[in-house]
Structure formats: structure tokens, C-alpha cells
Amino acid sequence: MSFDFKEEGLIRKIRLEEELLKExxxxxxxxxxxxxxxxxTFCHRWLLLGFQREFEHSDAIRLFEILSSHHLELNSLEAESARHSERMTHFQREEGKIRPELPSTNNDYTFELFICAAILLEKKQLLLKCADEVELIQFTNGLQxxxxLDRVLERxxxxxxxxxxxxxMDCFKKLCTEPKKKGFFSFKLMDLFS
Structure with a gap:
């Protein structure tokens, strides 16, 4: 958590938020x-203070507990364990053949970035009306x-x-579009049924 208070940590978080919002x-x-x-950059305070000013005090404490519990973290031990289990199942299904890694999620996207994105998406129409940085700062100050919280968490x-x-779905599309090697016999059988 201390890394987030350093300049490079916060810049990294804002860049990640930009990438996530683009997605x-x-x-x-x-x-x-x-x-x-x-x-x-107007999200700086949100990410630095953990949204403590944007919600009522009791909700801000509740959000802090949710974020501290690593609820829905792509980089959590549970998520890594699930990915490892899926890779092992796939490895066994392919009888030990090693295949290139499939596209994966960005594990650097923490749940607080999804909270930030949810606020931005909820206030999209107001944000689209902002013409410059001054209007963005006025917008964020108006959110205090x-x-x-329940609506933001749901979103x-x-x-x-x-x-x-x-x-x-991107992984499945990659699997489905990979060229299949057809043996002579299976190719002929497939011709009979098409």
C-alpha cells in the first residue's frame, strides 16, 4: 500500500485506470x-485516499474494509490458484503437450480501479459535458x-x-481460431458429414 503514496505508484495507478476505462x-x-x-489526474484523490471523501463516513469505512479484504482481486492468491488449476486441467487434457499461453486478464487491475471506473461510468453524461480540467475538478468536488456505495459496488x-x-471469451475465440491440424482420416470423415 505504501507504494501508492509514492509518485511512481500513483502515476502507475492512473495509467492502469486509463487502460481499464478504455476497455x-x-x-x-x-x-x-x-x-x-x-x-x-482528477481521480488522484480518489485513489490516494480510498474514496474517503466521496461517500458518507460509515460507507467509506465499509468500502475501506472491502478493499482491504482483496475482494475480487485479479492478483489474489485465490485467483492465481484458479488460473493454475485451469492450466493444469488443460495440460492434462492435452496429454502433457505444452501450448502457448492464452490471452489473460490484466492482474494489475485492482478492485479499487473498478470502483473508480464505476463512478466514472455512473457519471458519464456529466463527465461528457466537462470541457476542461477546471470543470473536472469542480465535478469531483461536487461528489463529496x-x-x-451500494450502487457503485454493484456497478x-x-x-x-x-x-x-x-x-x-477472448481465450475461447483464440482457441477456436487456432489452425487445427487435420489428419487424412479425420478430414475424410468430416467431408462425409458436411
């Missing part, structure tokens, strides 16, 4: 990263104590699952 909503991403908007969880689902 989730390319229109909003393009708007916020155009000239004069200064990217997502005004967000509904963040949905974005998280959609991202994971898209990653899995």
Missing part, C-alpha cells in the same frame, strides 16, 4: 484523454459525500465480471 468505455476514455482535460462488480467474462 470498459472507449467513448468516455477518448473524451477524458483529449487535449485540455489532463487525463484522469454524494455517492451511493463495479458488474464491470469486474464483464471484464473477466470478456477475457475468458
Amino acid at each position: 470498459l468505455d472507449s467513448q468516455l476514455h477518448a473524451h477524458l484523454l483529449r487535449d485540455g482535460m489532463n487525463g484522469l 459525500g454524494a455517492l451511493n 463495479a462488480e458488474q464491470a469486474f465480471f464483464n471484464y473477466c467474462n470478456k477475457s475468458v
Whole structure:
């Protein structure tokens, strides 16, 4: 956690948030990263303070506990264990043949980045009306104590699952589009049934 308070740690988080927002909503991403908007630096306080000013005090404490528990973390031990188990199952199914790694999720996307994205997506229409950095700062100051944690958590969880689902679907698409080696016999059998 201490790395997040260093300049390079926070810059890295903002870059990751930019990448995640691009995945989730390319229109909003393009708007916020155009000239004069200064990217997502207005999210600095959110990420640095763990959204402590955006929610009522009791909700902010609850959110802190959720984020501290590593709920829905792509880089958690549970997630890595699940990925390892899937790789081993695949390895056994392929009878020990080693295949190149399939596309995977970005494990650097922490749940707090999905929380941040959920807020941005919930307020998308207001953000699209912002024309410069000053309006963005006024927008963020207007959010103090005004967000509904349950709605934000629901949206963040949905974005998280959609991202994971898209990653899995990308893996299946890669598997399905890999060229299949056809033996002479199986090729002839397939011709009979087509």
C-alpha cells in the first residue's frame, strides 16, 4: 500500500485506470484523454485516499474494509490458484503437450480501479459535458459525500465480471481460431458429414 503514496505508484495507478476505462468505455476514455482535460489526474484523490471523501463516513469505512479484504482481486492468491488449476486441467487434457499461453486478464487491475471506473461510468453524461480540467475538478468536488456505495459496488462488480467474462471469451475465440491440424482420416470423415 505504501507504494501508492509514492509518485511512481500513483502515476502507475492512473495509467492502469486509463487502460481499464478504455476497455470498459472507449467513448468516455477518448473524451477524458483529449487535449485540455489532463487525463484522469482528477481521480488522484480518489485513489490516494480510498474514496474517503466521496461517500458518507460509515460507507467509506465499509468500502475501506472491502478493499482491504482483496475482494475480487485479479492478483489474489485465490485467483492465481484458479488460473493454475485451469492450466493444469488443460495440460492434462492435452496429454502433457505444452501450448502457448492464452490471452489473460490484466492482474494489475485492482478492485479499487473498478470502483473508480464505476463512478466514472455512473457519471458519464456529466463527465461528457466537462470541457476542461477546471470543470473536472469542480465535478469531483461536487461528489463529496454524494455517492451511493451500494450502487457503485454493484456497478463495479458488474464491470469486474464483464471484464473477466470478456477475457475468458477472448481465450475461447483464440482457441477456436487456432489452425487445427487435420489428419487424412479425420478430414475424410468430416467431408462425409458436411
